Amino acid sequence: MKKRQMVPKTLYDKIWEDHVVISEENGESILYIDLHLINEVTSPQAFAGLRENGRTVRRPERCLAVADHNTPTENQSLGLPNIADDDARKQLEALAVNADEFDIEFYPMGDRQNGIVHVVGPERGRTLPGMTIVCGDSHTSTHGAFGALAQGIGTSEVEHVLATQTLRQKKSRNMLVRFNGSPTPGIGGKDFALAFIRAVGTAGATGHVVEYCGPAIDGLSMEGRMTLCNMTIEAGARAGLIAPDDVTFAYLKGRACAPTGDDWDRSLELWRQLKSDAGAVFDTVVEIDAGAIVPMVTWGTSPEDLVAADGIVPDPVDESDPVRRAYLKDALSYMGLEPGMPVQAIDIDRVFIGSCTNGRVEDLRIVAQLVKGKRVAERVRAMVVPGSRAVMEMAEAEGIAKTLTDAGFEWREPGCSMCLGMNPDRLRPGERCASTSNRNFKSRQGRDGRTHLMSPAMAAVAALTGRISDLREFLS
Template sequence: MTGKTLYDKIWDAHLVDETPDGDALLFIDLHLIHEVTTPQAFAGLKSAGRKVRRPDLTLAVADHNTPTENQAAGIDGVTDPEAKNQLATLSRNVKEYGIEFFPMGDIRNGIVHVVGPEQGRTQPGLTIVCGDSHTSTHGAFGALAHGIGTSEVEHVLATQTLRARKMKNLAVRVNGELQEGVTAKDIALHLIGLIGTAGGTGCVMEFMGDVIRGLDMEGRMTLCNLSIEGGARAGLVAPDEVTFEYMKGRPAAPKGGAWEMALSHWKTLFSDDDAQWDHVIEINAADIPPTVTWGTSPEQALPLSASIPAPEDFDDPVKKEAAARAIRYMGLTSGEPISGLKIDRVFIGSCTNSRLADLRAAAKEVEGKRVANGVRAMVVPGSGLVRAAAEEEGLDEIFTAAGFEWREPGCSMCLGMNPDTLEPGERCASTSNRNFEGRQGRDGRTHLVSPRIAARAALSGTLGGE
């Protein structure tokens, strides 16, 4: 009998039914919800007279629209009418349906993809969905996690199941030794630069190899977070001792005898040696440099030491046109070095890089130094608990002494849905996950980087500065 991949094992364990043509119904173990993709879903439930099937398997946070200042004022402190309405609607709906909710101002609140793991709600072997594409983050625990649309949010609320089709299996093996200063963010951007934003289409991507095993949970979450930007449906890392150590003592993690039972199951969650892969990508860790995006797609990524390409460097006519448009939008010149590009803003945060390890890495770079004149830099912790832990270590004092703004938790400048946005034409070194046109604000220019590179950019006022 042929062995199974980790994805195969989780799929088979959650399959409720499957039709001959491949349409399947999966049981969902955890449904994460937030204020942006739930109003229509709850409205649909009400109009059909349905209840939430499993409130106990649902967790709500407010994150996308929340301001990152003065959260003690609650919803009354939100000035944007649409954001205020969405936040108020979520608050009403979770109360009506008996769903656990961490509202703005609660120390447990924060970005949904930071909160789930932090609370121990994210566990190996689970199926996890959320109306947000970066739900793939939770795959770092060996969970099958991915984003869903608003109509699917309603379906999961009503049935605790999801209609799905089986994906293909893609292995990404990273072995060898990383260069000094290269992080999980660089690995992810390097991979996307190699395969493109459609490289993982139709696949679940499992990260494997010595380098992946050497990453902490924060690094693994960064990798899985960005798997969606490589076109994959989800990202996975098989759980191991690093995973189990992270989970011990989390509020919702199994306790006592239940922990031992869970652990014995979690240790079976790996891809068998004779598992069949549809695609395999092998990467030598030594080939991964500090990496930055130069354009308006995550695949437009190059070594920090490279120069801006010319459209004619691309053979594919679609990529050629995309490069020309990106160069125009980003205000760049073909042939100019990436290192040395002047930046106006720095954002350290988002569900990609807002955890304690990310903040420590940035603080190490800026301690005892000052943000360059003319640069506005902000640090936005991923949750109230991350913020409190960082303050206990004195990281907030390091950042503020250096001239950074120390904010309250939320999605913040990752996307233009709250007050933290770029002004037209501003160039930002950002630790977030998307650099599309207007993603951080109308006509804003975004370069995706690691926390380390972002911190250095804040100090020098340029990409690649020391």
């Protein structure tokens, strides 16, 4: 008898195959879901559907509900009656009722464990390598930093997962993105993400699950890896993955919900096998020189509208494609910019540091180091919103919060905040914001607001100078 030859598999292949319940002839499979994260925005209709059909939650212990999108970042102790917006208050009230009725663990606004769901999941140790994780939120890809297959789903899928603990889906293609070399000082996970988006565009990874690897990835902290995986969705991918390693294990050890004792040892043995095999075939491979990555900012209304911090705003006349040329004209008009102007000539009104992309304590430490002993520009209103109450308490204990407030930043309570215009933290029409969030779509941060995406370090420098500035000049 011939010895059966094993086909090398990617990390995505392995997690997928481990979770397939059944594969159908039409190419769809039913996947078992290990963890279902729930927020107040995309779940009310799903729970209503359960009631209408007489169903219950299949595995409530595999769910975690967190209030984050609509939560105000001030006066949370006053509770839900203090929320002025009727829709926001009703969604938060509904989440509390649904979590209680269906026996789901819930971290409400103001709870010591509350925060943005994609910050809370990892810091509680609910996110673990090899898991399948879903949430009714695009940036669920964050959890891929731990070697988990994590993806956003729609409201109808939220109901399906609640009822069955499974998800119906077709398998994606594999993309490998290798970051070679070492980054220069000041370059972090956000810069990696923007470099990837610049390389492939906002549709370049469509239909793929991305695995990030290379020496520069090995050198990233878990916070940096989460930032990178968070923005994978902005390149069109379904999810982003990084194989777990000693950095991952060190982060997870001792977390409240992580395995302990013999279970930890057994888990480590399994987690160390979660990597792509030598010879595994990827449908697409992208190579990026980490040493060539420079601080970048967005100038337009899409995450792919990127330019180096010392660059200039593009001119539509240089674009041969008429569709793209029309887009450039519209984006420049919306953003109130002139073709060919240096991005460092762009004055800002607001600075937002936070979100599930850059609201972790490492991000806040970077900002505090840069602004210590300095002052926010007089005309700028700058705010820092920690990604969770645990991050908030840690930053306060380390003196980070005091450093920031001494410099003139507003220090807020945790929540999604100005990442999106669903709570009181919004831009006014025409206001221009240097933001560490993940999307710069029209009116994303408030009606007719203008958003420039950048790293926490770049946002910190913008707060001090009152304009988009080049971090490299500041460091030198």
